[in-house]
Amino acid sequence: MATAIQVPQIAGYNFEAAPNLADSATRKRLSPSAIKGFFRIAAKWHIKDEDARQLLGGISTGSFYSLKKNPRVLDQDTLTRISLLVGIFKALNILYSSRLADAWMTLPNTNPMFRGNTPLAYVLRLGLPGMMHVRQLLDARRGGQ
DSSP: OOOOOOOOEETTEETTSOOOTTSHHHHHHHHHHHHHHHHHHHHHTTOOHHHHHHHTTSOOHHHHHHHHHSOOOOOHHHHHHHHHHHHHHHHHHHHSOHHHHHHGGGSOOOSTTTTTSOHHHHHHHHOHHHHHHHHHHHHHHTTOO
16 A cells, blocks of 8 residues: 655645645735736846736736736636746746846747747747746756756
8 A cells, every 4th residue: 555755844835736726715825926926027037018918818908007006816827827937937047047047038049949039929929838838848958857
């Protein structure tokens, strides 16, 4: 009979499972830091507001600026998008110097996946699947860690 491996909780976070973003209490807990993190990443990557709105799922201009001023509880889709972007940001900062990591999303890329365009253009064109592809590419480059 197999026994489950006990993974300790650190700072109240259980590492055995990803947060359940369908749970409203979880979304309420994660939303403030997710919003703050998203806007910091967008600033570091020099993302235009129009593109940032698209990264969040194509939210309206009014909703975007309202979110900047008055953070709210995000829906599951938006939290998933931000989670992927945070993962991309983390992977870039592991792989490259901070200067290149901050510029990488907006630099033309010779990887066949991007066809000479920028990773940002790829993500904006494909949306959530594009974010997942870029995240997987970077995770593979850093050894899948």
